[in-house]
Amino acid sequence: MNEKTTAFAWPYPDPEGWFGPYGGKFVPETLMPALEELEAAYRAAREDAAFQKEFDDLLRTYVGRPTPVTYARRLSEHLGGAHIYLKREDLAHSGAHKINNALGQALLARRMGKHRIIAETGAGQHGVATATVAALLGLECVIYMGMVDMERQRPNVFRMELLGARVQPVDAGSRTLKDAINEAIRDWVTNVRTTHYLLGSALGPHPYPMIVRDFQSVIGREARAQMLEQVGRLPDTVIACVGGGSNAIGIFSAFIEDEGVRLIGVEAGGRGIETGEHAARFADPQRARLGVLHGTKSYVLQTPDGQIALTHSVSAGLDYASVGPEHALLREVGRAEYTYATDDEALDAFRTLARFEGIIPALESAHAVAHAIKLAPTLPRDHIILVNLSGRGDKDLETVRGTLNL
Amino acid sequence: MPDTGIARVETAFARARRQGRAAFMPYYVVGYPDLETSVAVFKALADAGADLIEVGVPFSDPLADGPTNQMAAQIALRNGTTVRDVLDTVARLRAQGVTIPLVLMGYYNPFLAYGVEVLCRDAAAAGADGFIVPDLPPDVRDGEEMRDLCAKHGLAFVPLLAPTSTEARVRVAARAARGFIYLVSVTGITGARDRLPPDLAAFVARVRKHTDLPLAVGFGIARPEHARQVARIADGVVVGSAIVRLGLRDDPVGAVRALAQELAEATEIVETTVAGAEQ
Numbered sequence: 218m219n220e221k222t223t224a225f226a227w228p229y230p231d232p233e234g235w236f237g238p239y240g241g242k243f244v245p246e247t248l249m250p251a252l253e254e255l256e257a258a259y260r261a262a263r264e265d266a267a268f269q270k271e272f273d274d275l276l277r278t279y280v281g282r283p284t285p286v287t288y289a290r291r292l293s294e295h296l297g298g299a300h301i302y303l304k305r306e307d308l309a310h311s312g313a314h315k316i317n318n319a320l321g322q323a324l325l326a327r328r329m330g331k332h333r334i335i336a337e338t339g340a341g342q343h344g345v346a347t348a349t350v351a352a353l354l355g356l357e358c359v360i361y362m363g364m365v366d367m368e369r370q371r372p373n374v375f376r377m378e379l380l381g382a383r384v385q386p387v388d389a390g391s392r393t394l395k396d397a398i399n400e401a402i403r404d405w406v407t408n409v410r411t412t413h414y415l416l417g418s419a420l421g422p423h424p425y426p427m428i429v430r431d432f433q434s435v436i437g438r439e440a441r442a443q444m445l446e447q448v449g450r451l452p453d454t455v456i457a458c459v460g461g462g463s464n465a466i467g468i469f470s471a472f473i474e475d476e477g478v479r480l481i482g483v484e485a486g487g488r489g490i491e492t493g494e495h496a497a498r499f500a501d502p503q504r505a506r507l508g509v510l511h512g513t514k515s516y517v518l519q520t521p522d523g524q525i526a527l528t529h530s531v532s533a534g535l536d537y538a539s540v541g542p543e544h545a546l547l548r549e550v551g552r553a554e555y556t557y558a559t560d561d562e563a564l565d566a567f568r569t570l571a572r573f574e575g576i577i578p579a580l581e582s583a584h585a586v587a588h589a590i591k592l593a594p595t596l597p598r599d600h601i602i603l604v605n606l607s608g609r610g611d612k613d614l615e616t617v618r619g620t621l622n623l
Numbered sequence: 624m625p626d627t628g629i630a631r632v633e634t635a636f637a638r639a640r641r642q643g644r645a646a647f648m649p650y651y652v653v654g655y656p657d658l659e660t661s662v663a664v665f666k667a668l669a670d671a672g673a674d675l676i677e678v679g680v681p682f683s684d685p686l687a688d689g690p691t692n693q694m695a696a697q698i699a700l701r702n703g704t705t706v707r708d709v710l711d712t713v714a715r716l717r718a719q720g721v722t723i724p725l726v727l728m729g730y731y732n733p734f735l736a737y738g739v740e741v742l743c744r745d746a747a748a749a750g751a752d753g754f755i756v757p758d759l760p761p762d763v764r765d766g767e768e769m770r771d772l773c774a775k776h777g778l779a780f781v782p783l784l785a786p787t788s789t790e791a792r793v794r795v796a797a798r799a800a801r802g803f804i805y806l807v808s809v810t811g812i813t814g815a816r817d818r819l820p821p822d823l824a825a826f827v828a829r830v831r832k833h834t835d836l837p838l839a840v841g842f843g844i845a846r847p848e849h850a851r852q853v854a855r856i857a858d859g860v861v862v863g864s865a866i867v868r869l870g871l872r873d874d875p876v877g878a879v880r881a882l883a884q885e886l887a888e889a890t891e892i893v894e895t896t897v898a899g900a901e902q
Contacts, residue, residue, distance in 0.1 A: 233764070241765065243731055243758045245687040247785035247810055249792060389693060395684065402686045407811040409787060509732045509758070510684065514765070522705045523736025524683040 227473045227552075229543060234423020237549065239542035242422040244512045248402075251409045256424040258329045263431070268328065272321055276435060279353065280310045280320065284436075286443040286603070292573040298593040299600035302452065303576070304440045304468060306607045313579060313608030314436060314464045315346035315417060321432035323350040326413035333357040333408065336415040337401040339366055339394030339460070340534035340581060341373025342608055343417030348382035358382040361400045363392040366533045373612050391527050394537050398511050418461025419541035422512030426541055430466045437471025440603060452603035454479040454592070458584040459555065460496070460534050462541035464607035469553060479554070482544060483588045485530035486557035496528040498540045499548060499555040510539040531560035531616065532580035534608075558587035564620055566590055567610060579608030580616065628752050628777035632724045632802040635674045636837040636858055645854035645890045647672060648839055649883055650728060650863035652679035652695040653712045654704025656870050661699075662712055664870065667880040669721045672887030677755065677861065680709050680729025687757045689814030691864040706737045710749040717750035726779060726802075728755040731765070739765075743772040753779025753802050761799035770799055779803070786810050786826050790833075797834035803859060806830060808842045815845035815865045824856045847889035854890040862886055 229236045242252055262268040276282040285308065289301040306314035319336075326334050334356050338344030344360040351358035360377050364386050367374050377384050390396040398421075405414040419429045444452055455472055457465035459482035472478040487495030498505040498516040508517030510525055518526040518538040530536040547553035558566070563580055566587035571577045578586055582605070589604045596602075610617070626634050639646040649668045653661050668676055681699035685692060706729075713725050727746060734742055734756065746754070754773060759766045761782040773780040779802025784793060787810055796804055806827060809820050820826075823840070830838055840853050841861030853860045869878040 235764070241763050242760065243763065243765070244760070245757050245785070245807075246760060246783040246792070246796075247687075247787050247807060249760055250787045250789050253789075390683065390697075399684050399686045403689075403812050406687060409810060506736070508735060509765075511686070512758070517732070519732065519736065521736070523733035524700060525732070 229546065230423060230427050234427070236426070236542045236546040239513070239515050239545040240423055240426060241514050242512060243509045243514065244422050245406055247406050248409060252422055252424065254329065258325060259424055259428050262325055262328060268324065272324055275320055276317065280316050281308065282435065283439040283443070284308050286440060286447060289574050292570065293593065295573055296590060296593040298598065299596035299602045301589050301593055302444070302601065302603045303606045304436060304603060306436060306464065306605060307576065307578065307582070307609035311346050311349045312611065313342040313346065314433060314467060315343045316349065317435055317467070318417065318429050318432040318463060319343065319346035319350045319415060322413070322415045322428065323354050323356060326356065326415065327354055329413065331411060331413040333412045334415045335359045335361065335401050335404050335412055336417055337361045337394065337397035338417065339397065339536060340532065340579070341366070341370040341377070341612055342534060342579070344377050344382070344384070345373050345380070347415050347417070348377040348380035351382060352380045359404065360384050361387050361397040361404070363387045363394060363397050365392040366394065366397070369616055370533055370612055371615065394533065395525065402511070418463040419466045419543060420461040420511060420513050420515070420539060426513065426543055429463050430470055430543060433463050433467025434470040436464065436467035436605065437469065440468055441471040444603060448601065450601070451475055451478055452601045454481060454600070454602045455605070456481045456483060456585045456589050456602060457605040458483045458535060458581050458607060459540060459544060460485070460537050460581065462544045464605050466541060466543055468605040469547070473552060480547070480552065481588065482553055482555040483584045484555060484557040485532060485535035485584060486559040486562070487529040489559055490557070494529040495557070496530045496536050496538070497557040500557045508539070513539070513542050515539050515542045515545045531563060531620070532584065534579070534581040535584065556588060558584040562587040564617065567617060576606070577610035578606055579610050580613045582607045583610070627750070628747065629779045629801050631752050632675065632726070632779045635724050636803065639674050640858065643892050645857060645892065646674035646837070646839065646859040647850070647887045647890045648675045648677060648859050648861045649673050649866050649886070650677035650679055650861060651866055652681055652692070652699050653709045654681060654699030654702045655695040655867070656698055656875065657702055658704065658708060660870070660875055662715055663876045664879050665712065665716055666719055666721065667876050668883050669716070669723055671880050671883035673723060673883060675724040675726060675859070677728045677863070678709060678713060678725050678751070680706060680727055680733060682730040682733055685730060687812055689812045689864060691815070691868045692813050695867045695870060706733050706742070710745055710751070713751045714749040724752040725750065726753045726755055726781065727751050731756050731759045739769050740772055743776045743778060747776040747778055751778070753781060755781045755783070755805055757783055762795045774801060781805050783807055784830055786820070786822065793830055793833050797836070800834070800836050803837040803839050804830065804834065805861070806838055806840045806857070808840050808844065811842065813842050813864055815868070816843035819843065819849055819852055827856050847885045850886050850889035854892055860890050
């Protein structure tokens, strides 16, 4: 299986920024020229060997790429079924995959002559990654973060401040990721001439879903080559957690055209779908319908009257009412499937991975691990599962200590 | 039969121009601080001399709005205000004899949830005259669809332009607009400000080169002296947050009426202007 077995064409987004019926640009007019400028700058950078070389060099010498693929031997033996491999984004500098995109966009911002960057953060991982690259490149940095999230991710707030960023508390609405994005967009509308909005997930208006995917695609490219080198073949199943969906699209993108590889995204099931307290956009057709949030058309958890619903997840990074438009299309055409793990399942997986492999995953990534734990025993011994371990769990220790009896 | 839709909007601007005024265009939110009060505020705005009213449709995540309009939307939603309530409000105002244009202003998702085609039909039936949707650019697929559906029902479709808009985007808006074009005065969000941006006249002139449609200016216009200045350079003056923030006063209807009368007077063009010089 060294060669691609089929040519599953994936020509998305189209020139207008659509992934089939999903995506597009739904923003105030003030931002439309900035999106056009960003797209032009990105397309030029993509063709520019010097830009790509600087990005690749920094990924290697600063981020620490390639990140390894680890065989989870004890966990696989314990479960007795498929072999589980982990793509170790938790070992990337600053502790999660978020740095790949943050670095790429910060280089792009500098190229556009914008020396102030703003970002939203939920779990704090994207905020930390952005603050990190801002320090590296000498850019001014403001991070918007909901007050609820600041409370549950205190260590990351301190890290961002230590890195020289200003953390701006957001007291509006549900005071979580959704509101942090609202405030970041309001800042961008006001300061668009001097400021780049460093959006952290594969959502928002075009060209963001494309740019974020492309900068995260290094995860999949590396993992695909590593599987071929270490195991001699491609994985049968690739599993990743999906909030906005950047780590998932990053790893999926390299396998989309390998039609034999099953792609599974895992959403936050919260306290259970039936409770309504979750962030599972694909699992709850009563509450999630086609809608527009933060500049993109996709599945959105909302009221019957089109107001954005409040969501819940134990992991702040998955606690979001919409999902990246490319995932909506991958699901619609049947190329990827989506399921969910509840808070309790994620917390169990968090503990299990720590005990069996000596790896403490981020609570977000623990959702992907939880599904692998569910799936592996049902599969034969020659089946290979690759899990994207998108981040490490240091930031979650306080949260978990409150919920686990160790 | 009186004018409706686009024709009513055109008539309102033409009348104001004939009378040597810029159109006074207040904005207020349905359901804030409660549904009944908001209906009374809209009626008071009409009585106080508004030429056109922007009827605000509350949304949970109003990303082009400052704190005042965010708060108003939150309170309206806490009261359970729906798109249906907004349409009913329009119908009630028509029943109370309000004849000026009523243009619905709101974000796209609640309209999408209602169903844009059904919404245009119901809005026209209720007596509304058009739509302003700040997060729906006229050249995005959905924007083109909504523009066509508005046209089918004779409703105005009002695109926005901003100081950052390129010449190409000004042309796009000029082609798509029916009724008037809404110029966002500042690079920023809604909210009362102390002074107008210095480059406003140049911005209006830049758009004027591309269209004969009325140009209304909004965002940040809070005081009669602002309205007076904008009336000299544009065809319409939008005042939102400065009125909305009166909604929590003890007597919101009285407070709004008093400010609206002042603002309406301020849009009368007393000094010699280009328009005046032609007469």
